Amino acid sequence: MHLLxxxxxxxxxxxxxxxxxxxxxxxxxVPGGRLLPPGSPGDRGSIAGGASAADKYAINENxxxxxDLSTRYNKTCWDTLGITQFVLNxxxxxxxxxxxxxTCIETGCASDEPWSSCFLRLATGTxxxxxxxxxxxxxxxESFHLRDPKSKEMPQYRYVARNIFAINNFFVxxxxxxxxxxxxxxxxxxxxxLAVPSIIAxxxxxxxxxxxxxxxxxxxxxxxxxxxxxxxxxLVPATTSAIGSLLVTGLQQAPGVAQxxxxxxxxxxxxxxxxxxxxxxxxxxxxxxHTLDNGLSVIMNNVSAFAQFASAGAFSGQDVPSIPKxxxxxxxxxxxxxxxxxxxxxxWLVFWGPPDGADGAWFNSTPDSNxxxxxxxxxxxxxxxxxDSRGVPPLxxxxxxxxxxxxxSHRAYYPSQQxxxxxxxxxRLLHAIADNKWGTLDTIFDGAYECTVNGGGASxxxxxxxxxxxxxxxxxxxxxxxxxxxCKELASKGWEKGCNYFFExxxxxxxxxxxxxx
Numbered sequence: 001m002h003l004l005x006x007x008x009x010x011x012x013x014x015x016x017x018x019x020x021x022x023x024x025x026x027x028x029x030v031p032g033g034r035l036l037p038p039g040s041p042g043d044r045g046s047i048a049g050g051a052s053a054a055d056k057y058a059i060n061e062n063x064x065x066x067x068d069l070s071t072r073y074n075k076t077c078w079d080t081l082g083i084t085q086f087v088l089n090x091x092x093x094x095x096x097x098x099x100x101x102x103t104c105i106e107t108g109c110a111s112d113e114p115w116s117s118c119f120l121r122l123a124t125g126t127x128x129x130x131x132x133x134x135x136x137x138x139x140x141x142e143s144f145h146l147r148d149p150k151s152k153e154m155p156q157y158r159y160v161a162r163n164i165f166a167i168n169n170f171f172v173x174x175x176x177x178x179x180x181x182x183x184x185x186x187x188x189x190x191x192x193x194l195a196v197p198s199i200i201a202x203x204x205x206x207x208x209x210x211x212x213x214x215x216x217x218x219x220x221x222x223x224x225x226x227x228x229x230x231x232x233x234x235l236v237p238a239t240t241s242a243i244g245s246l247l248v249t250g251l252q253q254a255p256g257v258a259q260x261x262x263x264x265x266x267x268x269x270x271x272x273x274x275x276x277x278x279x280x281x282x283x284x285x286x287x288x289x290h291t292l293d294n295g296l297s298v299i300m301n302n303v304s305a306f307a308q309f310a311s312a313g314a315f316s317g318q319d320v321p322s323i324p325k326x327x328x329x330x331x332x333x334x335x336x337x338x339x340x341x342x343x344x345x346x347x348w349l350v351f352w353g354p355p356d357g358a359d360g361a362w363f364n365s366t367p368d369s370n371x372x373x374x375x376x377x378x379x380x381x382x383x384x385x386x387x388d389s390r391g392v393p394p395l396x397x398x399x400x401x402x403x404x405x406x407x408x409s410h411r412a413y414y415p416s417q418q419x420x421x422x423x424x425x426x427x428r429l430l431h432a433i434a435d436n437k438w439g440t441l442d443t444i445f446d447g448a449y450e451c452t453v454n455g456g457g458a459s460x461x462x463x464x465x466x467x468x469x470x471x472x473x474x475x476x477x478x479x480x481x482x483x484x485x486x487c488k489e490l491a492s493k494g495w496e497k498g499c500n501y502f503f504e505x506x507x508x509x510x511x512x513x514x515x516x517x518x
């Protein structure tokens with residue numbers, strides 16, 4: 001009884017009891033009164049196990065998936081060992097106990113105890129682990145060991161524990177620099193802040209743009225997922241792209257985690273003006289940490305979400321996935337949003353071609369085909385413009401206009417300002433985005449097209465990141481631009497000068513009859 005008086009924390013009490021070999025009940029189903037995690041070999045009767053009888057007592061013949069802690073981890077072992085069903089059964093069958101029912105808690109979970117904390121406590125014999133939040137020092141594998149020497153016969157315990165530690169480590173490396181100084185989002189936020197002044201100077205010199213704090217956080221945290229898109233292949237190392245793919249795969253399997261990261265309702269409606277954004281970004285660390293904490297909390301408190309998120313095996317390998325601090329282009333989501341939001345505030349639209357399907361070949365645009373049709377000069381990044389080596393536009397063509405052709409969709413896009421102001425000219429705009437790495441052109445233009453088709457864009461809805469049915473994601477509305485197919489219906493609104501050059505297929509002789517040979 002004296003032992004019980006030293007702490008009111010029942011998890012600490014149980015650990016102390018185990019340390020001294022004490023069991024208030026010495027249950028008959030626990031050999032020698034030893035405390036075994038539910039589902040362990042030797043666990044019989046009232047301590048409900050977490051696996052089928054066949055899984056429980058059979059030694060896995062595949063040595064790669066051994067429970068021996070000296071054996072290297074292997075990504076294939078999640079499926080080989082049937083860990084999804086194992087951990088779901090474990091949570092279903094483990095005794096659920098009242099908070100002060102210490103006898104029950106010796107072999108079960110307290111009613112207010114997260115499943116992940118209970119699992120580690122029972123498997124390791126210590127209550128010291130807290131993997132439900134982004135923290136440093138409370139969820140580490142450095143001193144990890146399974147309590148039961150027969151755990152080699154149940155390697156599922158080893159792999160579930162490994163995944164809990166690895167997933168927590170992944171979020172720690174991703175998140176809040178106030179918690180973890182080497183967190184990748186610190187670098188991403190700093191790079192974002194550095195880009196803001198040049199974006200403002202080029203696209204929004206009058207600082208017309210405003211946004212909300214929650215939207216910016218959503219765009220910043222979406223950057224990691226965007227590293228997996230094909231167009232990033234030439235910009236980031238394969239290992240970085242693989243980390244983005246790892247996240248996307250996990251979130252597709254566990255959409256509840258994605259919904260926690262990117263809720264459909266803006267959690268923060270605080271309005272931020274463009275002129276304040278660079279200085280405000282430095283104060284976003286805590287908010288970013290809370291956002292990522294929300295996603296991690298779902299995984300560590302909901303065993304189904306954990307099983308879904310980890311089911312691809314990415315966290316079961318020998319190398320623990322982590323995000324390097326100086327991960328380049330982790331700010332891609334933020335820059336895509338900011339550039340397009342600034343363009344919308346300054347009356348930019350994007351026309352995509354062709355405006356009709358009369359000639360199917362027009363739907364398969366390439367930079368070379370556009371050069372032939374529009375007499376423009378093919379440039380890198382899929383840009384075709386009228387800026388030649390002498391700075392003189394071709395005959396009958398307006399100066400400094402440009403179009404972008406997506407290698408993915410084969411659509412041609414032409415950005416234009418109302419009343420043909422084009423400040424900066426469309427060619428200069430496209431080159432500024434590409435040269436300054438303010439975003440990939442396909443993320444900006446194909447994204448805007450998909451967002452417009454789905455009812456979003458400059459209207460502000462849907463949110464910048466949407467979680468759809470079936471675990472699908474839609475990041476397209478990070479691009480806020482509005483798309484149009486042609487000009488005729490917009491001529492009365494001041495757009496007739498903005499797009500006739502490209503997609504109406506009118507001869508320049510009709511537009512400029514006074515220019516010979518056009």
